[in-house]
Amino acid sequence: MEINLIINDNSSHDIKADNNLLIRDLKFSVLFDVLSGGDSELYKICSQVLLNPSTKSTEILKRQAVLKDAIAHTEQFQSIYRSALGAVQKVKEYEDAAKHQYNYVIPVPKKILTQVETAFTILEYLGEIKNSVSQINNPESEMLSSFCHWFTSKYTKDYIDEVRNILQSLTVLKKTDAITIGAHIGKGLKLTDMTLHRILTNEALPQEKKGLLSFGHKSENVDEIKIDNITIENEVREMIDVGLTWVLKAVSDFNYSVKYLLEQLKFQFGFYCGGLNLQKYLSERRISICFPEFADTCNCLSVSTLSDLFLVIKDGLAVTNSLSYRDKSNWIITGVNQGGKTTFLRSIGIAQFLAQSGYFVAAEQYKCNLYQGIFTHFPEEEDTAIKHGLLEQELLKLSDIITCITPGSLLLLNETFATTTDYDAAYLAEELLAGIRDSNITCIYVTHNYEFSYRLYRENRTEDVFLRADRADDGTRSFRLIEGEPRKTGHALDLYREVMGSEVC
Secondary structure (H helix, E strand, C coil): CCCCCCCCCCCCHCCCCCHHHHHHCHHHHHHHHHHHCCHHHHHHHHHHHCCCCCHHHHHHHHHHHHHHHHHCCCHHHHHHHHHHHHHHHHHHHHHHHCCCCCCCCCCHHHHHHHHHHHHHHHHHHHHHHHHHHHCCCCCCHHHHHHHHHHHHHCHHHHHHHHHHHHHHHHHHHCCCCCCCEEECCCCHHHHHEEEEEEEEECCCCCCHHCCCCCCEEECCEEEEECCCCCHHHHHHHHHHHHHHHHHHHHHHHHHHHHHHHHHHHHHHHHHHHHHHHHHHHHHHCCCCCCCEEEEECCCEEEEEEEECCHHHHHHHCCCCCCEEEEEECCEEEEEEECCCCCHHHHHHHHHHHCCCCCCCCCCCCEEECCCCCEEEEEECCCCCCCCHHHHHHHHHHHHHHHHHHHCCEEEEEEECCCCCCCHHHHHHHHHHHHHHHHCCCCCEECCCHHHHHHHHHHHHHCCEEEEEECCCCCCCCEEEEECCCCCCCCHHHHHHHHHHCCCCC
């Protein structure tokens, strides 16, 4: 059975942004560190899901419901993840150890014993998981409730005890390969419709039954083939090997199916354990969180006390922003140097990825659209190989984005075209924004280019909104955004006085 605690039925995986750039631009590595809590497997799990955001609200809301259950049953979720992880790692150890010796030269009974040892380990972890699942009482989410019912019904104590007894009987192969198998004999003395009855040591076999093979039809009457003619001994040995190989396949199939189950449990419960790590981290620092809401149609962004998680993790706190707009597709953000523009842009990017992954966001309230793709374009460092100048690098990166981006996507631009003159930058930015408008793409654009932003402001388009980094008359920065028209100066002199300790001559 497929475990559906995350489900992924969207087609957004064809819309691929450059994950390395997303991680760099939005400073995701520090967030992944918190989500993983130092666990390398959790790091891979959380980053994989987060960087492949869902585009379906029904799917995301189901994940939110499971995460709420996880918060209510933290110990059980973490225990299930640890047990599944431990089982998968242990099985891998067995498989790696067997790779060098697992070949046709190894007798089949020894191969069976290797699989039995693996199965015993799997069964032990399966019992631990079953106990943890049984302790999840009255889950609210439909997906978790269905999973708990299925798991506890299938992996009952009787089932686990029965499998353990079968495995225990197979350990007798350390002493003998005498087995009792129910079967029919097909053409060419081939065994068909086999059923394992029992395995006995040579000492336990009745004296008159000791021989190369004892088998029976699917009745209680066990017949025996007496081997008197050495010429057919090889044929009988082949029949024995067929029986043992059938046992080997049965145990191997059990291990394979349960290993697949454990890998699903590791991944899916690991994803929610990442959310639990983040929730604990933010709770300890008194950072507000909420589960996002999703707008049906219009371009909507409504946030209250949104924090930039990068600064929260880096500095322990962050200035928050609150705003609410509908039917806006182009956001132009201007204002003072080091006034919080990039911080806000990054906070939106991080929050949107968290929201579309099914996690909560660092805000008291967050309502947004679901985007088909999320792309970033932040300043580049100089090409150390000197193959391209900064402007050419920007254009090449934009070309890559344009190739991948689709209608309904979100594009975060940070100081795009700042590598050329204001005149050229304004022209290029206008051309870019015109194409974005025509393509039904939402754009949040941080820029210092007054010529571009003011010209756009005067056009007074209903789909545009203009925000500005706040600054008091004495030069103090609040690091919050306010609505307002662009201004000519970025107030760089404020920073000059702060750093140099003097006025400009």
